[in-house]
Amino acid sequence: MVEVIKPGLFTTIQDKGRTGYRRVGVPVSGAMDAISAAMANKLLDNSTQAAIMEFTMMGPRLLFKKPTVIAISGAGFHAKINNVPIELDKATEVSENDILKIDHPDFGNYGYLAVLGGFDTQEVLESRSYYNNITEKQQLVKGQVLNFSNVSSEVFKRNASFSIDSTHFSDDTIEVFPGPEFNLLPKKNQQKIVASTLKVRTQSNRMAYVMEGMEAFSAKEIITAPVQPGTVQLTPSGKCVVLMRDAQTTGGYARILQLTEQAICKLAQKRAGDTVQIRLKSYNDN
Amino acid sequence: MKQPAIKSFGEKAVLIEWEPSINDNMLTMVLQVKQLVLKTFAREVIETVPTYSSLAIFIKKGVKQDDFIKQLTQKLKNIPKTKPAILRVLHIPVCYDPKFALDIEEVAQTNNITVPKVIELHTTPQYKVYFLGFLPGFPYLGGLDKRLQTPRKKTPREKIEAGSVAIGGSQTGVYTTSSPGGWNIIGKSPLNFFSIEKKPPALLKAGDFIKFIPISKDEYRKIEVEVIVDIYKFGEEAANG
Numbered sequence: 059m060v061e062v063i064k065p066g067l068f069t070t071i072q073d074k075g076r077t078g079y080r081r082v083g084v085p086v087s088g089a090m091d092a093i094s095a096a097m098a099n100k101l102l103d104n105s106t107q108a109a110i111m112e113f114t115m116m117g118p119r120l121l122f123k124k125p126t127v128i129a130i131s132g133a134g135f136h137a138k139i140n141n142v143p144i145e146l147d148k149a150t151e152v153s154e155n156d157i158l159k160i161d162h163p164d165f166g167n168y169g170y171l172a173v174l175g176g177f178d179t180q181e182v183l184e185s186r187s188y189y190n191n192i193t194e195k196q197q198l199v200k201g202q203v204l205n206f207s208n209v210s211s212e213v214f215k216r217n218a219s220f221s222i223d224s225t226h227f228s229d230d231t232i233e234v235f236p237g238p239e240f241n242l243l244p245k246k247n248q249q250k251i252v253a254s255t256l257k258v259r260t261q262s263n264r265m266a267y268v269m270e271g272m273e274a275f276s277a278k279e280i281i282t283a284p285v286q287p288g289t290v291q292l293t294p295s296g297k298c299v300v301l302m303r304d305a306q307t308t309g310g311y312a313r314i315l316q317l318t319e320q321a322i323c324k325l326a327q328k329r330a331g332d333t334v335q336i337r338l339k340s341y342n343d344n
Numbered sequence: 345m346k347q348p349a350i351k352s353f354g355e356k357a358v359l360i361e362w363e364p365s366i367n368d369n370m371l372t373m374v375l376q377v378k379q380l381v382l383k384t385f386a387r388e389v390i391e392t393v394p395t396y397s398s399l400a401i402f403i404k405k406g407v408k409q410d411d412f413i414k415q416l417t418q419k420l421k422n423i424p425k426t427k428p429a430i431l432r433v434l435h436i437p438v439c440y441d442p443k444f445a446l447d448i449e450e451v452a453q454t455n456n457i458t459v460p461k462v463i464e465l466h467t468t469p470q471y472k473v474y475f476l477g478f479l480p481g482f483p484y485l486g487g488l489d490k491r492l493q494t495p496r497k498k499t500p501r502e503k504i505e506a507g508s509v510a511i512g513g514s515q516t517g518v519y520t521t522s523s524p525g526g527w528n529i530i531g532k533s534p535l536n537f538f539s540i541e542k543k544p545p546a547l548l549k550a551g552d553f554i555k556f557i558p559i560s561k562d563e564y565r566k567i568e569v570e571v572i573v574d575i576y577k578f579g580e581e582a583a584n585g
Contacts, residue, residue, distance in 0.1 A: 308477030
């Protein structure tokens with residue numbers, strides 16, 4: 059068990075997401091940067107389905123009531139156990155009554171904490187990913203106690219340390235496919251759009267990243283149609299939005315581009331004010 | 345009806361798109377193809393999302409998108425006609441009392457009619473559920489009387505309670521979970537439209553018909569309790585035509 063002493067800015071439990079319920083309007087959710095989240099689980103040899111803790115910009119403070127092994131991946135957060143700094147991207151043993159404090163990141167946006175065996179929180183519609191009105195909680199709160207799987211830390215002897223390629227955070231190229239409405243845009247705008255530089259705005263969250271830089275363009279609304287994480291919507295007034303993990307399942311704005319799965323993970327690690335460069339990929343490249 | 349376009353939609357989804365339109369024939373086609381896809385490609389497909397005139401198909405890891413599109417294209421050359429199901433219309437009780445109907449006066453004024461007329465016009469049609477989206481279990485309904493169309497509110501409310509029945513532009517619907525929203529609230533239903541404990545979790549599904557039945561505040565409370573203890577009996581009627 060682990061007790062939340064301070065929840066941090068916006069901390070949730072996530073797993074690979076809630077598939078199978080999109081037709082009834084339930085978003086997929088899941089870790090914003092699925093690659094970093096998978097890395098945290100991998101460091102502990104956890105199942106790919108194991109639930110992890112996701113935090114952003116200001117991490118949580120946690121009291122462990124049971125010994126286990128943890129790993130922190132993702133953004134460059136500063137983490138300490140009982141005020142002693144610990145390394146990221148490395149399996150670390152924790153003892154009963156240890157306090158884990160995760161502060162701000164030096165780079166990136168989302169961080170991930172895995173525990174041996176995964177967090178054993180409420181499973182709703184086959185997933186533990188937090189989502190408003192689906193799971194009891196939308197984010198961790200002070201005093202909350204989370205269970206984790208009862209895997210003895212003695213079985214864990216590996217001393218793995220590996221991390222994701224650092225370009226995952228430093229590179230600002232975002233690969234996209236043409237979206238369903240891309241070809242309806244005027245040809246000259248198509249060329250400009252795929253060469254645009256976009257800036258992440260402060261309103262960005264798990265549902266969508268609001269982007270600056272397409273104000274010169276516009277697209278007609280469409281009759282409501284399917285959308286998914288990574289769909290880039292352009293409104294009639296030139297507002298550009300990239301849908302993220304908690305996005306609704308359908309939408310009425312033109313879907314001009316579609317991010318690759320890797321691009322969604324990379325964009326998730328950008329902060330308000332960061333810029334990204336779009337690079338068009340053709341479906342034939344696959 | 346013209347053959348639909350089949351397109352890649354990112355790495356793991358395929359989109360079937362017909363000419364953009366909102367009508368019953370189109371809905372029948374979308375749902376027919378959805379069934380065909382789920383039956384034929386059960387091993388390749390995770391799930392599908394139908395909307396007015398398109399269908400998104402999410403495919404499993406390891407399924408090659410190119411090959412899948414080829415097989416899908418082949419399959420859609422010949423869409424078998426399925427027997428139309430026996431259609432029933434589910435009754436949705438709604439209390440239009442001013443206690444719940446925060447914007448019904450505004451809807452009446454906008455359309456230059458009385459409040460009782462708003463209720464009459466709203467409870468007459470059999471609405472078709474085109475698909476679910478926006479919120480968990482939220483039905484996109486077709487069939488709102490033109491005399492009830494009312495623009496969305498300039499400033500959306502921060503919280504609209506689950507069960508609120510509302511009009512936004514040319515559409516009407518029910519907020520199935522509490523949410524911020526800009527539609528005009530004209531009543532509230534005591535039913536539970538989305539519950540994680542039910543299988544399936546959503547009360548409605550694409551292709552259903554519903555009709556709003558006016559109820560009093562007292563009836564509202566009675567049904568509310570019946571829903572909680574799970575003894576509520578749905579009313580229904582046969583579909584017109």
